[in-house]
Amino acid sequence: xxxxxxxxxxxxxxxxxxxxxxxxxxxxxxxxxxxxxxxxxxxxxxxxxxxxxxxxxxxxxxxxxxxxxxxxxxxxxxxxxxxxxxxxxxxxxxxxxxxxxxxxxxxxxxxxxxxxxxxxxxxxxxxxxxxxxxxxxxxxxxxxxxxxxxxxxxxxxxxxxxxxxxxxxxxxxxxxxxxxxxxxxxxxxxxxxxxxxxxxxxxxxxxxxxxxxxxxxxxxxxxxxxxxxxxxxxxxxxxxxxxxxxxxxxxxxxxxxxxxxxxxxxxxxxxxxxxxxxxxxxxxxxxxxxxxxxxxxxxxxxxxxxxxxxxxxxxxxxxxxxxxxxxxxxxxxxxxxxxxxxxxxxxxxxxxxxxxxxxxxxxxxxxxxxxxxxxxxxxxxxxxxxxx
Numbered sequence: 001x002x003x004x005x006x007x008x009x010x011x012x013x014x015x016x017x018x019x020x021x022x023x024x025x026x027x028x029x030x031x032x033x034x035x036x037x038x039x040x041x042x043x044x045x046x047x048x049x050x051x052x053x054x055x056x057x058x059x060x061x062x063x064x065x066x067x068x069x070x071x072x073x074x075x076x077x078x079x080x081x082x083x084x085x086x087x088x089x090x091x092x093x094x095x096x097x098x099x100x101x102x103x104x105x106x107x108x109x110x111x112x113x114x115x116x117x118x119x120x121x122x123x124x125x126x127x128x129x130x131x132x133x134x135x136x137x138x139x140x141x142x143x144x145x146x147x148x149x150x151x152x153x154x155x156x157x158x159x160x161x162x163x164x165x166x167x168x169x170x171x172x173x174x175x176x177x178x179x180x181x182x183x184x185x186x187x188x189x190x191x192x193x194x195x196x197x198x199x200x201x202x203x204x205x206x207x208x209x210x211x212x213x214x215x216x217x218x219x220x221x222x223x224x225x226x227x228x229x230x231x232x233x234x235x236x237x238x239x240x241x242x243x244x245x246x247x248x249x250x251x252x253x254x255x256x257x258x259x260x261x262x263x264x265x266x267x268x269x270x271x272x273x274x275x276x277x278x279x280x281x282x283x284x285x286x287x288x289x290x291x292x293x294x295x296x297x298x299x300x301x302x303x304x305x306x307x308x309x310x311x312x313x314x315x316x317x318x319x320x321x322x323x324x325x326x327x328x329x330x331x332x333x334x335x336x337x338x339x340x341x342x343x344x345x346x347x348x349x350x351x352x353x354x355x356x357x358x359x360x361x362x363x364x365x366x367x368x369x370x371x372x373x374x375x376x377x378x379x380x381x382x383x384x385x386x387x388x
Contacts, residue, residue, distance in 0.1 A: 182210040338368055
């Protein structure tokens with residue numbers, strides 16, 4: 001007997017890679033749901049009427065505005081939001097951990113020795129405000145403040161008008177920031193706008209202005225010169241978990257009390273942040289040596305010898321300019337390598353330990369858990385859902 005079809009409405013755009021990967025993750029979950037039928041449209045109010053006539057059983061949407069959210073809620077169907085744009089919206093949410101994104105960005109810049117920081121994003125989108133708040137908090141812990149500039153860019157038609165009106169304000173903001181400065185943009189699209197503005201102003205990226213976006217959209221990041229670094233978010237995993245949650249809601253299970261936020265994957269470093277805002281040659285030599293010998297079991301004495309600096313003096317400079325000890329930097333670089341190998345490869349734990357400079361997988365697991373709060377296996381499970 002044929003099972004009744006489940007009509008799933010997707011209000012998800014397809015103009016950026018995050019959205020396309022989101023849909024791929026939804027499809028990955030639904031691969032065995034042969035009775036699921038999809039209709040997709042952009043997250044706009046004009047699409048909601050067509051979906052009302054189609055009578056969906058469930059909806060996964062990017063609820064970018066309060067008006068759109070109200071119209072979708074009037075359909076009175078099980079609903080999962082994947083944008084976290086509207087604050088205090090009482091619907092189930094599956095999205096990236098935006099606070100973790102902000103912290104990861106701050107750590108990325110602090111590791112490169114920056115002392116001046118900026119944030120460029122939306123003044124009203126909730127996820128942008130969350131990213132900014134955690135970015136500020138981590139930098140405040142390091143004794144630094146953040147200068148912010150806001151432009152609304154989520155809705156393309158509005159964004160063109162808003163950017164035109166704000167262009168002069170953005171230029172003045174960039175010119176007045178102390179240099180070198182490191183700027184986190186809430187997404188890759190505004191990061192690219194900043195990169196283009198820097199080019200017109202004669203500001204060098206990354207020497208004067210280091211730029212970091214979010215979502216790792218390969219097209220947006222590659223359209224600038226130089227290419228943009230970006231915080232990679234687990235879009236496919238978000239789509240997968242959103243579809244799983246919607247399936248549960250359609251089966252009558254209660255909605256979770258709290259949003260489901262998934263940790264970002266890593267900072268994908270390209271030329272826009274591939275520099276050090278440190279001018280002491282011994283410290284720069286030490287940092288480059290550590291990063292170039294991730295797979296080796298190097299000691300602090302090895303770093304000092306390479307930097308041609310006494311160990312005590314180098315430790316003092318390191319604490320002053322980098323903010324932590326040489327040993328902590330060695331451990332941080334190794335853990336970052338482990339994260340990347342866990343996310344991007346299927347290598348077994350012994351091979352990952354060897355490539356990241358740990359003597360044994362057990363030692364790697366102890367250090368990794370101390371830093372991240374997760375075992376390597378748990379971290380790998382939270383990585384992106386790959387294509388089937």
